[in-house]
Amino acid sequence: MKVLTIIGARPQFIKASVVSKAIQETDGLTEVLVHTGQHFDANMSDVFFEQLGIPRPDYQLNINSGSHGDMTGRMLIEIEKVLLKEQPDWVLVYGDTNSTLAGALAAAKLHIPVAHVEAGLRSFNMQMPEEINRILTDQISSVLFCPTDSAIANLAREGFNDKPIKVLQVGDVMQDSAEFFAQQATQPQGFELDDGFILTTLHRAENTDNPERLAAIVTALNHLHANLASVVLPLHPRTRKVIAEQGLTLNVHLIDPVGYLEMIWLLQRTGLVLTDSGGVQKEAFFFGKACVTMRDQTEWIELIEVGANELVGADLRNPLILIADRAMLAA
Numbered sequence: 001m002k003v004l005t006i007i008g009a010r011p012q013f014i015k016a017s018v019v020s021k022a023i024q025e026t027d028g029l030t031e032v033l034v035h036t037g038q039h040f041d042a043n044m045s046d047v048f049f050e051q052l053g054i055p056r057p058d059y060q061l062n063i064n065s066g067s068h069g070d071m072t073g074r075m076l077i078e079i080e081k082v083l084l085k086e087q088p089d090w091v092l093v094y095g096d097t098n099s100t101l102a103g104a105l106a107a108a109k110l111h112i113p114v115a116h117v118e119a120g121l122r123s124f125n126m127q128m129p130e131e132i133n134r135i136l137t138d139q140i141s142s143v144l145f146c147p148t149d150s151a152i153a154n155l156a157r158e159g160f161n162d163k164p165i166k167v168l169q170v171g172d173v174m175q176d177s178a179e180f181f182a183q184q185a186t187q188p189q190g191f192e193l194d195d196g197f198i199l200t201t202l203h204r205a206e207n208t209d210n211p212e213r214l215a216a217i218v219t220a221l222n223h224l225h226a227n228l229a230s231v232v233l234p235l236h237p238r239t240r241k242v243i244a245e246q247g248l249t250l251n252v253h254l255i256d257p258v259g260y261l262e263m264i265w266l267l268q269r270t271g272l273v274l275t276d277s278g279g280v281q282k283e284a285f286f287f288g289k290a291c292v293t294m295r296d297q298t299e300w301i302e303l304i305e306v307g308a309n310e311l312v313g314a315d316l317r318n319p320l321i322l323i324a325d326r327a328m329l330a331a
């Protein structure tokens, strides 16, 4: 059986690293790997292939940047050509990016069954591009691999039990990758360790594309860094660009995006995680770190329910109160 896997963005490389290994080790399965090109900087793409032993993509579509419609449309056109040539039995997509939706849509239109990993997650905020991508992808998939019970419940609520779509609770592939690579954690080159630092990531559209929110977050991070603990921020290229355009100044410990092994090293040593990432919220939990999330909703509600994660939106005061009150910086 031939599985054609679509990847394109950083978290998808990390998810694919463990699933591709499993596919390689399964008799009777072959994988054709298609990289859309959505992420293209060496430290947003190549580094993960080198570090995590992901096979070299069979196709590199080099489609990146641009608006949602432009990027998704170009991906749809090019993925369809690959599907027609390869005639896979299944198409495998991960998560909720534009690459996910383009891959699923191209396959579904050709009546090729789609398997969606990280299905069923919902933030219930249709302003988020990820929410649109994941809802539509679930609708046109044939098998939904769900990471959590709440994802299963979301799909049940949306009537998936009455559809000819297989819904499976399979656990979280990001937990598999965190466990698999935990022993290989690597200190980022040239990184001087700051005591009790706060590991921060910031890139989600709801923060970067809203000038008031972004300014509030930048002010908060500068304040935290000056008054509480070093804020270590591997800066996503999207955020770097917007911060420059908005004329904002980040006075924190800025570093370039790091590889996954370096990210695990930072996660293992941080006192607190402050993020708007989906994946990093979970990794904080996997590595036993408290997490403050700069979003208004999260699809990983279990972490909120068990008290491992707090949603604070873009409000400067909340993270300060949380961090100070809970004395979380004990690393």
Ligand code: UD1
Residues within 6 Å of the ligand: 009, 010, 011, 038, 039, 040, 041, 042, 044, 045, 064, 065, 066, 096, 097, 098, 099, 129, 130, 203, 204, 205, 237, 238, 239, 241, 278
């Ligand atoms: C995308 C996903 C988001 C995911 C994130 C993971 C969508 C709609 N969003 O957001 O869900 O959380 O990936 O990191 O699919 N850029 C570079 N170099 C790169 C990659 C991006 O310079 O290697 C810049 C480009 O200017 C690009 C911008 O960042 O236009 C945004 O990139 P894009 O892939 O559209 O969205 P992300 O914010 O990365």
Ligand code: UDP
Residues within 6 Å of the ligand: 010, 011, 014, 201, 203, 234, 235, 256, 257, 258, 259, 260, 261, 263, 264, 276, 277, 278, 279, 280, 283
């Ligand atoms: N990550 C990384 N280097 C970084 C920042 C994040 O390897 O500099 C990893 C992180 O550990 C997680 C994944 O990228 O496994 C999360 O991706 P991201 O935050 O870009 O996207 P999201 O999960 O929000 O979609």
